[in-house]
Amino acid sequence: MRRTRVLAAGITLAMALTACGSGGGSDTKDSGAVSVPEDPASVTGSITVLTNRTDQVQDGTAKAYAAEFSKIYPQVKVEFQGITDYEGDVKIRMNSEDYGDVLSIPGSVPTSEYPSFFAPLGTTDELAKTFDFTERSAVDGKVYGLANIGVANGFVYNKAVWKQAGVTDWPKTPAEFLEALKAIKAKTGATAYYTNYKDAWPLTNWGNALGSPSCDAGAGDKLASTKEPWAQGQDLNVADTLLYDIVHGGLSEGDPNTTNWENSKNLIGTGKVATMWLGSWAVVQMQEAAKKAGKSADDIGFMPFPAQVDGKWCTAVRPDYQYAINVHSKNKPAARAWIDWFITKSGDAQKAKSISSVKGASLPATLQPFQDAGVKFVNMTYADNAKVADIDKASEVGIGAPEYRQRIVDVARGAAKDDLAGIFGDLNKRWAEAQSTVG
Amino acid sequence: MSATRTAGERREVSSPTTPSRRSKSRASRGRPGRRGLWYTPWLYLLAPVALLVLFTYVPVVSMVSYSFTSWNGLSPTKRYVGLDNYVDLFTRPQLFQVFAVSLFYLVGAALQIVVALYFATILSFSTRFRNLFKGILFFPYLINGVAIGFVFLYFFQPGGTLDTILQPFGVAPHAWLGDPDLVNTSLAGVSVWRFMGLNMVLFLGAIQSIPPQLYEAAALDGASRWQQFRHIIAPGIKPILSLSAILAVSGALAVFEIPFIMTGGSNNSETFVIQTIKLAFNFNKVGLASAAAVVLLAIVLLVTMIQRWLVPDERVEMS
Numbered sequence: 001m002r003r004t005r006v007l008a009a010g011i012t013l014a015m016a017l018t019a020c021g022s023g024g025g026s027d028t029k030d031s032g033a034v035s036v037p038e039d040p041a042s043v044t045g046s047i048t049v050l051t052n053r054t055d056q057v058q059d060g061t062a063k064a065y066a067a068e069f070s071k072i073y074p075q076v077k078v079e080f081q082g083i084t085d086y087e088g089d090v091k092i093r094m095n096s097e098d099y100g101d102v103l104s105i106p107g108s109v110p111t112s113e114y115p116s117f118f119a120p121l122g123t124t125d126e127l128a129k130t131f132d133f134t135e136r137s138a139v140d141g142k143v144y145g146l147a148n149i150g151v152a153n154g155f156v157y158n159k160a161v162w163k164q165a166g167v168t169d170w171p172k173t174p175a176e177f178l179e180a181l182k183a184i185k186a187k188t189g190a191t192a193y194y195t196n197y198k199d200a201w202p203l204t205n206w207g208n209a210l211g212s213p214s215c216d217a218g219a220g221d222k223l224a225s226t227k228e229p230w231a232q233g234q235d236l237n238v239a240d241t242l243l244y245d246i247v248h249g250g251l252s253e254g255d256p257n258t259t260n261w262e263n264s265k266n267l268i269g270t271g272k273v274a275t276m277w278l279g280s281w282a283v284v285q286m287q288e289a290a291k292k293a294g295k296s297a298d299d300i301g302f303m304p305f306p307a308q309v310d311g312k313w314c315t316a317v318r319p320d321y322q323y324a325i326n327v328h329s330k331n332k333p334a335a336r337a338w339i340d341w342f343i344t345k346s347g348d349a350q351k352a353k354s355i356s357s358v359k360g361a362s363l364p365a366t367l368q369p370f371q372d373a374g375v376k377f378v379n380m381t382y383a384d385n386a387k388v389a390d391i392d393k394a395s396e397v398g399i400g401a402p403e404y405r406q407r408i409v410d411v412a413r414g415a416a417k418d419d420l421a422g423i424f425g426d427l428n429k430r431w432a433e434a435q436s437t438v439g
Numbered sequence: 440m441s442a443t444r445t446a447g448e449r450r451e452v453s454s455p456t457t458p459s460r461r462s463k464s465r466a467s468r469g470r471p472g473r474r475g476l477w478y479t480p481w482l483y484l485l486a487p488v489a490l491l492v493l494f495t496y497v498p499v500v501s502m503v504s505y506s507f508t509s510w511n512g513l514s515p516t517k518r519y520v521g522l523d524n525y526v527d528l529f530t531r532p533q534l535f536q537v538f539a540v541s542l543f544y545l546v547g548a549a550l551q552i553v554v555a556l557y558f559a560t561i562l563s564f565s566t567r568f569r570n571l572f573k574g575i576l577f578f579p580y581l582i583n584g585v586a587i588g589f590v591f592l593y594f595f596q597p598g599g600t601l602d603t604i605l606q607p608f609g610v611a612p613h614a615w616l617g618d619p620d621l622v623n624t625s626l627a628g629v630s631v632w633r634f635m636g637l638n639m640v641l642f643l644g645a646i647q648s649i650p651p652q653l654y655e656a657a658a659l660d661g662a663s664r665w666q667q668f669r670h671i672i673a674p675g676i677k678p679i680l681s682l683s684a685i686l687a688v689s690g691a692l693a694v695f696e697i698p699f700i701m702t703g704g705s706n707n708s709e710t711f712v713i714q715t716i717k718l719a720f721n722f723n724k725v726g727l728a729s730a731a732a733v734v735l736l737a738i739v740l741l742v743t744m745i746q747r748w749l750v751p752d753e754r755v756e757m758s
Contacts, residue, residue: 110723
């Protein structure tokens with residue numbers, strides 16, 4: 001127990017030291033945007049790419065990309081640093097000047113701070129012609145980060161299990177969805193829904209449901225002015241109520257405190273778990289797990305949130321990590337070249353069967369069923385993103401954090417004394433209070 | 440702190456048996472010029488003091504300074520807000536409710552001291568395989584806290600090790616971490632398992648510094664093992680006992696690693712430190728979190744002072 005404090009002190013110290021080093025940080029800020037170099041042969045230098053994809057660094061995929069890249073830019077050397085605790089480590093490193101040349105923007109960096117840390121990549125008007133999701137990281141009309149992929153949200157499910165329970169059509173309402181889960185519980189031995197409560201971050205995806213039930217691209221922005229985002233009929237209310245009902249109905253795993261993300265892939269792959277609420281990126285991983293377990297990859301499917309507007313399902317699409325250039329980088333043109341090449345030419349998005357952020361790119365095969373069923377892909381807008389994030393932090397609600405959803409799960413399974421109305425009331429109150437204090 | 444005090448007490452306790460060494464050292468202290476220069480002791484102290492200042496006092500000072508700002512942990516500028524963070528803290532009583540969780544660890548720590556004392560006493564007598572048992576009991580303390588967290592996650596799983604062991608005794612399976620009434624007991628149990636060995640070694644060291652002729656004399660007088668413990672060992676290790684109590688209380692207030700790894704503070708197991716970490720890193724309120732840490736430090740100091748006042752540190756003279 002005592003060691004903990006030493007550790008915490010060490011972290012604090014590291015932050016203090018690095019904070020000293022960044023004193024002159026904002027002075028060196030480059031006001032002009034870094035554009036993609038026109039002559040690849042003339043770009044020189046060595047760049048370091050910080051990535052959360054430790055798997056790609058280890059299995060050589062990253063090196064292969066670097067080799068491909070150097071065919072076009074022969075004078076640029078690309079190195080990778082795979083970081084396991086990406087969010088935590090990079091945020092602390094950003095107090096220094098040493099946070100790579102190219103990096104994925106950690107989620108906890110407030111959008112309004114982007115100009116102090118990253119070099120602008122171009123204007124919104126110009127980049128929005130080629131790329132989706134540019135608004136997400138734009139400050140004052142300049143884009144500071146570009147996403148490689150977009151993520152659609154839905155339920156990853158085991159088709160075989162759902163079929164065994166006699167459900168073949170996607171549910172159209174939360175009530176139908178619950179009926180389907182009940183049928184799965186009654187007719188198959190599978191756990192109908194798996195919360196991944198212990199690892200917590202999979203629960204945060206419920207916040208990404210925002211926009212799906214209402215089919216509203218501006219649902220996120222509206223939080224800046226909505227006094228009560230958990231009032232009846234609001235997206236967050238609909239989604240969180242569904243989570244509550246699933247757990248309350250005994251349709252999720254028995255002991256949420258001992259869930260395990262890595263193992264959940266096997267569970268759904270082998271049909272021991274029927275359904276999980278995740279992003280489209282997860283489909284490939286689950287299919288691989290199914291294959292490894294000797295089942296068919298085709299068993300794994302993806303379905304939209306059970307709600308329809310004008311007879312159509314909707315799925316909110318959000319950008320994944322955005323790549324940015326360190327404002328202190330000495331090789332900005334090379335870094336810019338890498339970002340552009342990686343997003344437009346590396347084929348990484350296609351390989352991961354994800355939605356490429358390049359406009360006009362075709363949808364991956366995993367989302368073909370969505371297209372066939374006429375599911376509307378709603379690209380979320382991020383006009384008031386900075387303000388919404390500020391309210392979220394000030395209120396300590398954490399729409400993208402697991403805490404309050406863990407609380408919902410606890411209350412739903414009778415482990416905490418409260419009710420859903422009480423939780424929503426508290427969230428509404430905190431949100432409204434923070435809204436009045438934040439600029 | 441604990442190590443130096445142990446050494447100090449041990450010397451005090453054993454001093455009567457080695458009078459010559461003591462007088463010698465006193466003599467050399469009186470004439471510093473004879474051996475080495477005046478700054479020789481400072482040279483020896485340089486490394487530990489530098490580390491202590493660098494890794495303890497500098498961070499504490501910066502933490503205190505952060506607590507007067509609204510820093511978000513990232514921004515190059517830190518806005519001074521005076522006592523706002525402290526006002527914010529003390530106007531939110533729910534932030535202090537988590538101290539209720541510490542009570543579980545406090546009870547655990549008390550149990551831990553009793554068990555450690557029991558083993559230390561037994562192992563101080565000539566027990567068969569005593570070194571093996573010493574090793575086995577101390578071993579958990581050497582394991583990395585993260586590894587312990589993961590091991591016990593499997594241990595507590597429904598149908599996991601613990602349930603399997605208890606089954607033959609007719610105990611129905613429990614959600615050891617899932618039941619809000621059980622979770623803190625389970626976690627405190629892990630904490631006891633982990634730190635008991637450390638307490639035991641501290642006690643064992645103190646017990647072994649008690650002159651053996653005392654036991655012999657007691658045995659001749661017909662004292663039983665319990666009487667030996669009650670009248671020789673217990674008073675002999677009193678300073679270490681009170682130190683352990685202080686460490687137990689401050690440890691219980693600042694408990695972090697085990698619940699953070701095993702439950703992340705969910706399901707009614709959130710402690711004050713976990714809450715502080717969440718404020719700092721989930722909600723970017725480093726200023727407020729620093730203020731919370733300062734308050735925790737103050738509480739620990741206060742409790743320690745009260746404890747020292749209630750149970751003063753007496754000199755133990757044994758002969």
